[in-house]
Amino acid sequence: MKGKAFKALMSCLLLLGLLPWSASAETVSESVIYGGGPFYAGGTDTMNTLKASGFTTVMLWTIHVNSNGDLVYNDQPVVSNGTYVGKASWPAELASLKQAPTSVKRLEISVGSWGVSDFQNIKNLVATQGTGTGSILYKNFAALKSALGVDAVSFDNEDLYDVNSAVAFGKMLSGMGLKITLCPYTNVSYWQSVKSQLGSSVDRVYLQVYDGGAGNDPAAWSSQLGMTVMPGLDSKTSSGGNTPAQVNSRMSAWKSSAGIQGGFIWYYDAILNNPGGGSAADYAAAINSALGAPANGSLTTGGTVSASAMGSPSGEEKEKAFDGSSSTKWLIFTNAGWIQYQFGGGASHIATSYSVTSANDFPARDPKNWSLQGSNNGTSWTTLDTRTGQTFASRFLTKTYTFSNTTAYSYYRLNVTANNGGAELQIAEIGLYP
Template sequence: MKRPWFPALLAVLLALVFVQPASAQATPRSAIFGGGPFYADGQAVMDTLRSSGFTTVILWSVHVHPNGDLYLNDKLIVQNGRYVGDAGWPARLRTLKQAPTSVNRIEVSVGSWGVRDWENIAALISSGGTGPSSILYRNFQALRTATGADAINNDDESFYQVAPTAAFARMAQGLGYAKFTFAPYTNQSFWASLKSNLGSLVDRVYLQGYAGGAGNNPATWNRALGMTVDPGLWSKHGSGCSAGDSPATVESKMRSWKTSAGITGGFMWLYDDMKACSAQGNAAAYARAINNGVR
């Protein structure tokens, strides 16, 4: 007896069994910024990050001194084209991507509030250029070798000049930093101009949704930059760990932004505070909150 409906039914059943929607297959994108502990806490912090659920680790913050020396916060790590920091750090960083791990990307963040890193970069470009003999080239080459970073993150909060920043980004690309990312909180027109200049070299924008950027609307920034941003929140911190967002509020806000702005990723600031306020939420809890919120 012929069953003309059977082949079609079989095809549907096979599709249900073997094919998942793209959204179900994709791993949500989640990043975490961290300062001193990422350098000073040994292998333990690397193992914590590997099992956390975060997909991107952002080393914050590299400061560029007027002579080109590179500091990770207050620790000298690169000088005269050589890595001079903790001898064990590069090997520890390499374990971040070693299976089993959730981490598939490392970024080095340059700049922060109240520093002159990007002003110093511009001055060094003006005096020495970005060629292989320049101190910027040699020092960021040494930093790339030491960290294995996939991208430079721009946390410029004062300079806002397109031409020297773009020149630096292209130099970094030539050194093996495959991408250049933004961490804006204000001055949308600058970031839009820089994105237009650099094009696909910029693949992520970590939009600050806390402190001075607390009123930022990801949908507005999406339109201005022509790409979907990854908004971020500040974990529990401060006196009594009473300020900032808990994992529960992070998940709620990410879910709201998923609806209003179509976000596909998010980030957390700051691992140092998660360590200090671990009773209110550890790295794994915050990663889970972002990943659940943007699914």
């Protein structure tokens, strides 16, 4: 089946709830999260948070190129003399990002930033050694690609606008099988030349619409570069930036005015430093909902939520545990209880993993012991997974659990038998994944 008939069938199935959102051929929007130190030092907990966030691309910001060709991730040496020398566990941690259940499909590294000499060093190395397989640039980036499994390299060139060396560098990376993305904020003629000469190797343009690029118009840049750009905004901080609601509003406007199909957030470190401004999942949901994509990779879209007790204060009802936002929560005045999700339209789905996100205003309220159950009538339940002694070490922490299941259920219930000692029970978000 092809063309309009196939698209019509897919749309009908989605509307009827017979397919999860992740199966939609119409969902092409992309959301990108930039991050620095926490992506290196945060370990498995950070990877799990990213996997459950709803972002489709993770950007490792930033790789610096030293004058001798060594590669440094911010202040951490990662490649020297053609050998990976970074944290031993980092490659496996990054590899887990694209392992189901996850929203992440792509991993990129960014090269350069403001106030550095990375592209000047690249120019000097190209001039002295070239970009052949024997050059230090080739050896080091090949080692980085092999160790980290990255899909693309993003040029965040803010220190030297030299077209020839940037093109030579890009062609070297393309020859390794890497895609090239561009991240401009000014000097459009430079980026036009680089993109033109690298051709189809460039598959994305990330336009900075904050700080020095705050006045940029995505429609104008798209026209000038001959490719629809993906605009980026900074997250909320004490000195400025954008709340998730503001990101949603601006991305929605750019979808209308410029036809954007993706956007990015700068950046994860600032989100962690200002938890009251919104979580990574909140920012992903802001972009994804503006562009018509699902809030995350979860099956829970458009169904009905029930619970053993009424949600307590207004704004903390049972539906908040399935609204795609970790800044809201379900709260009840008892230390145990259940909450369940029923798919709409009589649909049933095979779930093989689920996630629980802690609100963690008061850790004693977090769930500790529970079972996940499935049912097709809402009365007879099958226990699918049981957990005891669970703790959540940080606010908005997401933990993902996998289990063996080959049966499609209409209902899934999280039955919490104990919390961590408080008088109330709270959960920020629950996700179900195929």
